[in-house]
Amino acid sequence: MKLADFTRSAGEWLRGVGPMHDVVISSRIRLARNLAGMPFLTRCTAEQQRDLEARLRKDILAAGIAPQVLYVDVAAASELDRRLLVERHLISRHHAEADTPRGAVIAVDETASIMVNEEDHLRIQVLRSGLDLTNAVAEIERIDDLLAARADFAFHDRYGYLTACPTNVGTGLRVSVMLHLPALKMTGEIEKAFRAAHDMHLAIRGLYGEGTEATGDFFQISNQTTLGRTEEQIVEEFIEQMVPKFVEYERAARSGLLQRRANAVDDKVQRSLAVLRAARLISSEETMYLLSLVRLGVNLDRLRDVGLQTVNELFLLTQPAHLQKTLGKELAPEQRAEARAGFLRKRLGAG
Amino acid sequence: MKLADFTRSAGEWLRGVGPMHDVVISSRIRLARNLAGMPFLTRCTAEQQRDLEARLRKDILAAGIAPQVLYVDVAAASELDRRLLVERHLISRHHAEADTPRGAVIAVDETASIMVNEEDHLRIQVLRSGLDLTNAVAEIERIDDLLAARADFAFHDRYGYLTACPTNVGTGLRVSVMLHLPALKMTGEIEKAFRAAHDMHLAIRGLYGEGTEATGDFFQISNQTTLGRTEEQIVEEFIEQMVPKFVEYERAARSGLLQRRANAVDDKVQRSLAVLRAARLISSEETMYLLSLVRLGVNLDRLRDVGLQTVNELFLLTQPAHLQKTLGKELAPEQRAEARAGFLRKRLGAG
Numbered sequence: 057m058k059l060a061d062f063t064r065s066a067g068e069w070l071r072g073v074g075p076m077h078d079v080v081i082s083s084r085i086r087l088a089r090n091l092a093g094m095p096f097l098t099r100c101t102a103e104q105q106r107d108l109e110a111r112l113r114k115d116i117l118a119a120g121i122a123p124q125v126l127y128v129d130v131a132a133a134s135e136l137d138r139r140l141l142v143e144r145h146l147i148s149r150h151h152a153e154a155d156t157p158r159g160a161v162i163a164v165d166e167t168a169s170i171m172v173n174e175e176d177h178l179r180i181q182v183l184r185s186g187l188d189l190t191n192a193v194a195e196i197e198r199i200d201d202l203l204a205a206r207a208d209f210a211f212h213d214r215y216g217y218l219t220a221c222p223t224n225v226g227t228g229l230r231v232s233v234m235l236h237l238p239a240l241k242m243t244g245e246i247e248k249a250f251r252a253a254h255d256m257h258l259a260i261r262g263l264y265g266e267g268t269e270a271t272g273d274f275f276q277i278s279n280q281t282t283l284g285r286t287e288e289q290i291v292e293e294f295i296e297q298m299v300p301k302f303v304e305y306e307r308a309a310r311s312g313l314l315q316r317r318a319n320a321v322d323d324k325v326q327r328s329l330a331v332l333r334a335a336r337l338i339s340s341e342e343t344m345y346l347l348s349l350v351r352l353g354v355n356l357d358r359l360r361d362v363g364l365q366t367v368n369e370l371f372l373l374t375q376p377a378h379l380q381k382t383l384g385k386e387l388a389p390e391q392r393a394e395a396r397a398g399f400l401r402k403r404l405g406a407g
Numbered sequence: 408m409k410l411a412d413f414t415r416s417a418g419e420w421l422r423g424v425g426p427m428h429d430v431v432i433s434s435r436i437r438l439a440r441n442l443a444g445m446p447f448l449t450r451c452t453a454e455q456q457r458d459l460e461a462r463l464r465k466d467i468l469a470a471g472i473a474p475q476v477l478y479v480d481v482a483a484a485s486e487l488d489r490r491l492l493v494e495r496h497l498i499s500r501h502h503a504e505a506d507t508p509r510g511a512v513i514a515v516d517e518t519a520s521i522m523v524n525e526e527d528h529l530r531i532q533v534l535r536s537g538l539d540l541t542n543a544v545a546e547i548e549r550i551d552d553l554l555a556a557r558a559d560f561a562f563h564d565r566y567g568y569l570t571a572c573p574t575n576v577g578t579g580l581r582v583s584v585m586l587h588l589p590a591l592k593m594t595g596e597i598e599k600a601f602r603a604a605h606d607m608h609l610a611i612r613g614l615y616g617e618g619t620e621a622t623g624d625f626f627q628i629s630n631q632t633t634l635g636r637t638e639e640q641i642v643e644e645f646i647e648q649m650v651p652k653f654v655e656y657e658r659a660a661r662s663g664l665l666q667r668r669a670n671a672v673d674d675k676v677q678r679s680l681a682v683l684r685a686a687r688l689i690s691s692e693e694t695m696y697l698l699s700l701v702r703l704g705v706n707l708d709r710l711r712d713v714g715l716q717t718v719n720e721l722f723l724l725t726q727p728a729h730l731q732k733t734l735g736k737e738l739a740p741e742q743r744a745e746a747r748a749g750f751l752r753k754r755l756g757a758g
Binding site for chain 1: 670671673674677678680681682684685686687688689745748
């Protein structure tokens with residue numbers, strides 16, 4: 057197993073299955089953990105950082121968190137490889153761009169990854185396609201237990217797990233889902249979703265997390281604080297009350313559009329597919345925007361000559377690092393636009 | 408012969424043949440004439456206007472200007488029929504929208520038409536595909552002579568033909584060509600063409616003449632004054648110096664684009680055709696814009712599955728009145744957008 061092999065599929069987060077997958081692309085849970093008796097990373101000397109990386113690498117690999125894992129020395133990885141991992145949501149942008157000793161342990165089915173020396177000593181994440189937080193919680197607790205058996209995590213009887221950023225203190229748990237809300241965007245009701253997120257104290261972000269714009273019609277919502285609540289409370293509220301609200305809004309907008317403006321939907325969907333099949337130069341942003349509308353068409357059963365699986369894979373495979381990995385060469389942005397267009401024509405069976 | 412029959416073809420001005428037809432869509436010559444001893448139209452009583460219309464109608468029909476002519480009582484025609492004639496460039500917008508007694512005599516091959524009671528008592532025009540002003544001049548002089556044999560035109564020994572607007576006094580001649588300048592538009596050099604037109608004292612207008620915006624990539628250039636020059640001088644200068652200048656600019660821009668940015672051209676051309684074939688709702692403006700780029704692709708031999716003839720016809724047949732005539736029913740704008748998209752898919756062999 058090597059990184060380039062990832063480019064053959066869309067990984068877990070874009071598999072396009074699981075509950076409510078018409079709206080919920082993927083679910084993600086993340087835990088922040090730090091070793092007891094060691095300073096937080098920003099307070100570590102360079103040597104301490106190196107020691108931490110080596111020690112945590114050994115502990116995690118020994119813990120056997122998944123049948124097959126890949127360890128990536130992120131500091132030594134090429135820029136292209138680091139970007140590939142970001143595009144697959146296996147490491148954060150921050151982790152890709154830092155300049156400290158750091159690594160990532162990745163279950164090869166991409167359902168779990170652990171960042172070593174990110175903001176905290178350990179950031180454990182579990183990903184699931186669709187709205188599948190219950191299984192994700194069970195999985196992340198299993199991994200947490202395996203690691204806790206080998207490492208002593210900083211824990212305070214009153215505050216809970218201690219973390220570099222105060223917003224993570226407590227359970228250290230962050231829950232998020234990636235939502236596809238094209239109909240709310242099309243009807244102009246997306247503000248309603250933003251207000252709902254605000255009222256529920258949720259953060260709403262773009263496709264690549266903190267500090268990124270909402271790209272096209274994709275929105276990531278997550279809980280903002282973890283102190284004073286149990287993991288079960290946070291997750292249960294998220295699954296049972298919050299996410300279904302957004303799903304309900306989006307589905308209502310979709311059925312409203314179909315009832316009142318079916319041909320406006322068809323127009324957007326058909327044009328999008330046609331452009332993806334015809335372009336000779338195309339950016340990843342435009343590709344994402346057009347694929348989003350094609351995905352809507354497939355989900356509404358208005359488009360039958362393209363599969364959801366293909367669309368989901370293309371979201372990822374047309375991004376800069378994936379494209380270059382797939383084609384096996386580094387390309388300047390202008391060359392990428394041409395290569396991406398050619399790749400799309402091939403995959404979408406252009407006329 | 409009736410008006411609806413016109414919708415079966417693109418008429419003369421979009422036939423897509425003739426010299427320099429890659430850039431020059433069509434050539435047009437127009438003469439303004441007024442009867443001696445009668446006031447200009449704005450000075451006529453309603454009764455005088457009616458008399459003029461009846462008398463000129465009789466004279467023109469008797470003159471036998473073409474083997475087959477159609478007389479249209481424009482005042483009595485439906486709005487749809489009047490718009491159809493405007494879209495075919497057989498009458499002006501002003502003539503279509505006036506509320507006085509008026510008519511139009513049209514050679515059924517659409518190479519010539521005469522408006523009765525437009526701004527002047529008579530406006531005679533001859534149209535030719537491509538840059539073909541020499542033949543157009545011979546033809547309009549022939550028609551002028553035939554009419555002059557039956558009607559006494561207002562003529563002043565010193566000023567020449569007298570006309571309602573001083574800019575037409577003299578020969579009463581206006582020469583114009585419709586240019587297709589997509590490459591100059593794409594390279595941003597269109598301003599150069601505008602400056603050249605200005606320096607040559609030419610007026611530059613949109614697709615439907617005076618007061619209309621340049622639609623997409625089509626520009627109509629015409630001489631501005633006719634006093635003190637012979638018909639031959641005006642036409643010769645236009646054919647030999649002015650028009651070739653624009654053709655040269657546009658051709659240079661096209662070959663420059665192909666050399667430096669062939670895939671940017673292909674991208675625009677292929678996307679345009681794809682959208683025309685895929686849209687479910689489309690306006691006439693967008694259709695015109697996209698067809699213009701398809702036409703460029705055909706002329707540059709970058710697109711082989713669509714013929715120039717088809718593209719030229721579609722420019723006309725997708726316009727509001729043509730579309731409604733072709734489909735045999737009146738449609739609201741929203742219905743037209745849908746019907747137009749369906750018509751385009753059928754004509755362009757959509758997948």
